[in-house]
Amino acid sequence: MTAGTRPRRHDPERRDRIIDACLDVVATRGVEGTTQRRVAAAADVPLGSMTYHFAGREELLREAFGRFARQAAAQFDRRMAEAPDREAALRAVVRLIMQDVFATQRDLVLSHELYTLAARDPAFRDLTNDWMRRSRDALGRHFDPATCRVLDAFVEGMTIHRALDTEPADGVDVLDAVRRLAGTVSSRPSA
Amino acid sequence: MTAGTRPRRHDPERRDRIIDACLDVVATRGVEGTTQRRVAAAADVPLGSMTYHFAGREELLREAFGRFARQAAAQFDRRMAEAPDREAALRAVVRLIMQDVFATQRDLVLSHELYTLAARDPAFRDLTNDWMRRSRDALGRHFDPATCRVLDAFVEGMTIHRALDTEPADGVDVLDAVRRLAGTVSSRPSA
DNA sequence: GAGGCATGCGTACAAACGTACACAACCCCG
DNA sequence: CGGGGTTGTGTACGTTTGTACGCATGCCTC
Structure with missing residues (x-):
């Protein structure tokens, strides 16, 4: 890790931010262009967080569109x-x-x-x-x-x-x- | 080539068949799941035909949806x-x-x-x-x-x-x- | 204050993608 | 009947993808 922000224990806001970022990415690049990497970048979280917070790409999309x-x-x-x-x-x-x-x-x-x-x-x-x-x-x-x-x-x-x-x-x-x-x-x- | 059908010279029907196959693939897998390989398989043409008949994936989609x-x-x-x-x-x-x-x-x-x-x-x-x-x-x-x-x-x-x-x-x-x-x-x- | 466990992340990997390109097949013109 | 150009194809390459997994980090308990 390049330091900067330390990982805080149990940050539930993190998951929400990913969902919001996902909607942003979908709005600009479409579902087709919505990759986990782009969402991670938009939410400013590491790629590993994607698999940690969501079972997969589809679950992420389902939650995002549900919201x-x-x-x-x-x-x-x-x-x-x-x-x-x-x-x-x-x-x-x-x-x-x-x-x-x-x-x-x-x-x-x-x-x-x-x-x-x-x-x-x-x-x-x-x-x-x-x-x-x-x-x-x-x-x-x-x-x-x-x-x-x-x-x-x-x-x-x-x-x-x-x-x-x-x-x-x-x-x-x-x-x-x-x-x-x-x-x-x-x-x-x-x- | 594994033989079978010989390539016929200037087959304009080929291009049409690709477009139709493209619409079929889009209908079943969505634009997101519409890859040139799948369209080629659906149209029963080799992958190389895709780049030959269409400048790229987007041109193919544009023509298909236009039709x-x-x-x-x-x-x-x-x-x-x-x-x-x-x-x-x-x-x-x-x-x-x-x-x-x-x-x-x-x-x-x-x-x-x-x-x-x-x-x-x-x-x-x-x-x-x-x-x-x-x-x-x-x-x-x-x-x-x-x-x-x-x-x-x-x-x-x-x-x-x-x-x-x-x-x-x-x-x-x-x-x-x-x-x-x-x-x-x-x-x-x-x- | 040290061990253990929950939490979260960096990285690696196989699969699939679009596209380029060299080359085979074929026809036409001489 | 042979060279040349057109038409069409097989394959290989670099990139990007989703996802798995081992490991770092920090809190809690005793």
Whole structure:
């Protein structure tokens, strides 16, 4: 060892820092480019810590994405809980799509990477199912189950498209769309 | 060479077969697990063919996903062109979500992998932008631009959620949702 | 204060990767 | 029918990966 910081006995914060570093690496290099060495470097821990704290690469990824999904779900639920009525909830949803959580490329990339893993690996699908259920439960504070479903899906797709799209979306159109989906405004055939 | 089949001069079908095999490998092992060796094995061509036909791994992936996106867009456009009116178009959209193109896990996985790449790499984002534009143009045969946008996004999200979800969605609810989004039915506050 | 044990790390290793490159097979032109 | 250029392939190389494992470090007990 080149000295510097001495290893402290039983440092539980170490494990957390590795998980956070893992999410950072995934966000910038993708799951494909997320090697244990890069995560170790990002967390500023020696390579040996990887095998010590995690059984393997997959366990590390599972824990990292688990934390990510739980945080995202909790944030969404908080927003829904804060909304006093349906209209406020819909506005919060639009705000979410247009600027908030996923505005940073980081969270968008992370969610895509998670979906990609979930599409093939049941262990990760458990995480996305949990996330989806929590999202719908949060919407369930204001809407009936069927509406929760379509609203949740719309948020999903709109977020993705907004992030990929070059020309910016119109928030008014989005608000109008979620109102129609929620059935809180009568829709007219547009010109 | 162990003999068997002799190398035929200028076999253009060879390149196509590699691209198809690449999509197969991506669908089963993900982009991360898509190595040139595995693609070569799947296409039943020698490893050397990889470097001969493609400048590198990334070019191979770009061409493969390009083909995938174009095919998917073309299929969607065909369905929209076949629809005689708005109602038929909406029904076609619902059919698409509920069973058709993405019913096979394969296409879903492929589109996720593509989105994941696009979220980080501009070269792949060009592919998704093109796909999105074609989808909207196809919808544009029946709907105004703002509606195309929200419908397209809804299809996106609903497809993803339906594929990940354990409990099956209700096609009637989905049809109702797209009708509301398209403004072709007056929505009532549901019970 | 010395032995022992839990904690954490440096290093080594086999496997797998992308890619380069020399060379074989084949056809065309004279 | 033979040289030359095009087309396609076998193989070897340097790098990077995940993971295992022996060893250093520091606390606790007696």
